[in-house]
Amino acid sequence: MFDFIVQNLATIIVFTILLVIVAAIIINMIRNKKLGKSSCSCGCKACPMSDTCHSKK
Amino acid sequence: MGNWPGVTVEKKEGKLKKHSDVTITDLPGIYSLSPYTLEEVVARNYLVGERPDAILNIIDGTNLERNLYLTTQLIELGIPVVAAINMMDIVRKNGDKINTDELSRQLGCKIVEISALKSDGILQAAEAAIKAAESGKPVPQHTFSGAVEHAIAHIEEAAVHNLPLEQQRWYAVKIFERDEKILAQLNLSETTLEHIEQDILAAEKELDDDAESIITNERYVYIASLMKACYKKKSVGKLTTSDKIDKIVTNRILALPIFAFAMFLVYYISIGSIGDWTVGFMNDTLFGEWIVPWVASSLDAIGCADWLNGLIADGIIGGVGAVLGFVPQMMILFLLLSILEDCGYMSRVAFIMDRIFRKFGLSGKSFIPMLVASGCGVPGIMASRTIEQDRDRKMTIMTTGFIPCGAKMPIVAFIAGALFGGSAWVATAAYFIGVGAVIVSGIILKKTKAFAGDPAPFVMELPSYHAPVASNIFRATWERGWSFIKRAGTVILAASIIIWVLNSLSFEGGFHYIGEGDSKSILNVIGEWIAVVFAPLGFGNWQAAVATILGLVAKEEVVGVFGSLAGMENMLDLVEMGDLTSQQQAGLLFFGGSKLAGFSFMIFNLLCAPCFAAMGAIKREMNNAKWTWFAIGYMCVFAYAISLIVYHIGLLFGGVFSAWTVIAFILLAALIYLLVRKNKHTA
Numbered sequence: 001m002f003d004f005i006v007q008n009l010a011t012i013i014v015f016t017i018l019l020v021i022v023a024a025i026i027i028n029m030i031r032n033k034k035l036g037k038s039s040c041s042c043g044c045k046a047c048p049m050s051d052t053c054h055s056k057k
Numbered sequence: 058m059g060n061w062p063g064v065t066v067e068k069k070e071g072k073l074k075k076h077s078d079v080t081i082t083d084l085p086g087i088y089s090l091s092p093y094t095l096e097e098v099v100a101r102n103y104l105v106g107e108r109p110d111a112i113l114n115i116i117d118g119t120n121l122e123r124n125l126y127l128t129t130q131l132i133e134l135g136i137p138v139v140a141a142i143n144m145m146d147i148v149r150k151n152g153d154k155i156n157t158d159e160l161s162r163q164l165g166c167k168i169v170e171i172s173a174l175k176s177d178g179i180l181q182a183a184e185a186a187i188k189a190a191e192s193g194k195p196v197p198q199h200t201f202s203g204a205v206e207h208a209i210a211h212i213e214e215a216a217v218h219n220l221p222l223e224q225q226r227w228y229a230v231k232i233f234e235r236d237e238k239i240l241a242q243l244n245l246s247e248t249t250l251e252h253i254e255q256d257i258l259a260a261e262k263e264l265d266d267d268a269e270s271i272i273t274n275e276r277y278v279y280i281a282s283l284m285k286a287c288y289k290k291k292s293v294g295k296l297t298t299s300d301k302i303d304k305i306v307t308n309r310i311l312a313l314p315i316f317a318f319a320m321f322l323v324y325y326i327s328i329g330s331i332g333d334w335t336v337g338f339m340n341d342t343l344f345g346e347w348i349v350p351w352v353a354s355s356l357d358a359i360g361c362a363d364w365l366n367g368l369i370a371d372g373i374i375g376g377v378g379a380v381l382g383f384v385p386q387m388m389i390l391f392l393l394l395s396i397l398e399d400c401g402y403m404s405r406v407a408f409i410m411d412r413i414f415r416k417f418g419l420s421g422k423s424f425i426p427m428l429v430a431s432g433c434g435v436p437g438i439m440a441s442r443t444i445e446q447d448r449d450r451k452m453t454i455m456t457t458g459f460i461p462c463g464a465k466m467p468i469v470a471f472i473a474g475a476l477f478g479g480s481a482w483v484a485t486a487a488y489f490i491g492v493g494a495v496i497v498s499g500i501i502l503k504k505t506k507a508f509a510g511d512p513a514p515f516v517m518e519l520p521s522y523h524a525p526v527a528s529n530i531f532r533a534t535w536e537r538g539w540s541f542i543k544r545a546g547t548v549i550l551a552a553s554i555i556i557w558v559l560n561s562l563s564f565e566g567g568f569h570y571i572g573e574g575d576s577k578s579i580l581n582v583i584g585e586w587i588a589v590v591f592a593p594l595g596f597g598n599w600q601a602a603v604a605t606i607l608g609l610v611a612k613e614e615v616v617g618v619f620g621s622l623a624g625m626e627n628m629l630d631l632v633e634m635g636d637l638t639s640q641q642q643a644g645l646l647f648f649g650g651s652k653l654a655g656f657s658f659m660i661f662n663l664l665c666a667p668c669f670a671a672m673g674a675i676k677r678e679m680n681n682a683k684w685t686w687f688a689i690g691y692m693c694v695f696a697y698a699i700s701l702i703v704y705h706i707g708l709l710f711g712g713v714f715s716a717w718t719v720i721a722f723i724l725l726a727a728l729i730y731l732l733v734r735k736n737k738h739t740a
Contacts, residue, residue: 010359018369022554025547 068103073183081183082109088123090130092238095443104134105227110190111137113182115173118148118155119521121288125280128164129199133230135223137189138166141182146172147521152291160287164199174523201275204263208233208256215252216245233257234269299521303405312409319397321485327390328470329481335385336474340639344378349624364561364570371624372557373550379620380545380613383467388538390466394431395533399525403428404517411515417496418503420444421515423453427495430460432537434671437462438678448508452499454678455688458667459494461487463537464544464612468662471616475644476655483656487663490699494664498695501731509738541613549617552610556580556603556621593717594661594697595654595704600647605661611668619643653711657704664696698724 005012073079084103085096092098104112112131116124121142131138142148142155161168167185171178200206212229220228231239232253245253257268264271296304306315326332353370397403407428411421422444430437437457444450461469466484473483502508559580563571571578584599591602604618623643637645648655666672666689676685705721708714 008362010356011362011365014356014359014361014369015365018365022551025551029547029551 068099073187076183076187079183079187081113087127089127092236094445104131104136108134108136110193111139111186113186114138114140115171116140116142117518118142118144118153118170119151120518121155122280122284123518125164125283126276128166129276129279130227132164132166132199133227135221135225135227137192137194139169139182139185139189140164140166141169141171141178141185143171143173144521145170146175146177147523151297154289154291156287156289160283163283163286174526199279201272202264204260205233205271205275208260211256212253216243216249230272233260234272297521299401299519302522303519306402307405307409309412312405313413316406316409317485317489319402320488321481323390323393323397324484324488325481327386327393328466328473328484329479332386332389332470333474333479335389336382336470336640337638339382339385340379344374344382345639348378349374363572367561368554368557372561372621373553375624376553376556376617376621377545377550379616379623380467380549381542382620383470383613383616384538384542384545386470387463387466387541388534391432391463391537392530392534395530395537396525398428398533399529401520401522404519407517408519414496414499415512415515417499418508418512419452419495419499420449420512421517422513423449423456423495423499426453426457427460427492430457430462432463433540434458434460434462434464434667435674438671438674441678444513446510446513448510449513451679451684451688452502452508454675455502455691456495456498458671458675458692459498459664460491461663462612462667463541464668465663467613467616468608468659471619471640471643472655472659474638474640476641476648476650476652483659487659490660491663494695494699497728497732498691501728504731504734504736504738506738509736544611544613545617548611549614552607552614553617553621556607556618559583560622591661593704593720594700595651595657595708596648596661598647601658604647605658605665608662609666609669609672611670612662615662619647622647653704653707656707657700660703661696661700664699665693667692698728702728 068085069083071081071083073081082103084100087094087097087100090097090101090104092101103109112134114128114131116128128138128140140161142157145155148155155170157168157170167189169178169182169185171182173179201209209226209229212232213225216232217225217228228239228243232243235257240250260271261268266274305311308315349370352374353366356366356369394403407421407424410424414421414423423441425443426437426440428437429440434457437460438454441450441453441457444453465487469484469487473479473481477483503510560578561571563569563574563576563578564582565576569576580603581599584603587606588597588599588602591597591605596602596605600619600622603622604615607618608615623639623646644650644655648658667675672685672689675688676682679685679688701717702721702725705715705718706725709718
């Protein structure tokens, strides 16, 4: 097991970094969705209809 | 935000700089407080319902008479009003004079001169509004003629005496006008309504007009007297510079060729010349020669497994890089479109298109969402809610997606670069194919029972031409460009990994990683099933089929798929391509170098169902599952039919005839019939 880790250390580290990045992207996308942030990534501030999604009740 | 009225339909809030206790609410631009348009309803509900401490009424100094109508209504609300006369730089430049002291005296409110474009007087206007809010004294009001005042006094006494004193007059005037929304809000008893009606009828009889017209006329008489006392126009009847430009730009014959030329120039610069060079640098040099080889050799040097090297270098960087490669082109395109918007030209285009759209049953109001959609389809679809008629709004929602949005432009730029030598005509054609699809759909749908009827009237004020403001255009360009980059770093990256995984695994001979093997990947198998559907359109290969389907996630992903697959296929080993650019290599690999197949692919991807985010917007705006599916289905069927017609009639010019050619002609005949058939539903 230890030999396997040593032999594939670079692969494990790079793959872990990649996994963290992808997980961060997915978590961020889910969080944005839950917060009602822009679904189109166009930036709600510039959208003339943003109040539809972000009305302050 | 575009430089034309009707774009902002909602209120926006912000804090005044250096005054953290002052909240400024920006309301949509309106001309009156009548509840006829969505903008008026939004503004009126806020002013009447939430009663701000003060109103800062921004008036266009070059259209003073038209703008003062709203001012007279605002003053009646019983809320302190400060009138800021905007565009004073142009008023002065024209040699016109506004006696603001006299106007202030006659209106009974503070008047400030400003120029929003040059940031002159903005702070003074805000400070004047703060002072007015602190004083809390409602400003005096003008009076109507005797008969009207008599009726209003009766109404105040009978119907609104229980309301705060300063609000009574506005409600009384609205009741006099028989404003249905106000009457419903006040919920007056039948007896009171009958009593009030007698007073209104008496005034109508005496002045020989209906109540609403009486109020409108009397306001304009009052405004005319204000204008006479306070405004001096230097060159009465003479044309301003804007008018002179408009005589050419909005000319009945020249308008459309000028618009076509302007759009060609935009695409020539952004996609064809400078843009083509930037994309060549980004794809071939930056990603092709520098980033991908460096990443691949670095991962190799540290001993990374081949599969991980392939995933990162070919899958992720190939996919994301293919999209990011278009960033400079998109930035140039967004910059040029922002300039056209900011200088006032795009509002003329709405006016020009209204003339054309009206002939085909659509209103110029439908073109505003389409202008917004050239950036992104989602706000474009949402902007359609400014259209009052349900049928016109539904039709606009269905057709707005035809306009090439920013995310579709990489597809256009890719096809132009891969198969047409970066020709600007391809992008120009793509834009006008979108506009053409809107017009054709308008004609076809207006002849059906569900959409029949006259288009809504379209009134808009054309802003004067002015030099674009650098901060405005750079902000607009950055916002659009940044959203493009963000999507590449999120949605496209995730989709690129999925593409790589599905294209690296196979079920053939048991589930396994393909590596250097030649078994069919999962993606390949799925793609081949889907490709059957697209084969009649000329792009029946599995890669193009997968790209089209993944375009539903985000339209940029179409080129992202090509980027990932091109990296994995190691194109240079597959075909003898000589000195071709990476885009040309992709064109050869995915479309066999067929311009017609590539063009058909582009048309289908431009006109078919939009991305999921835009479909969500359609669902929200339609608020009906049946209409949502009808809209998406219509777009797909329309896109399929047009692509099939273009591809097979195009092939005929090359001497290729098949059963599909016959079907293409049948579809063309059906399309022409739907266009020219008699409208049975005209009034």
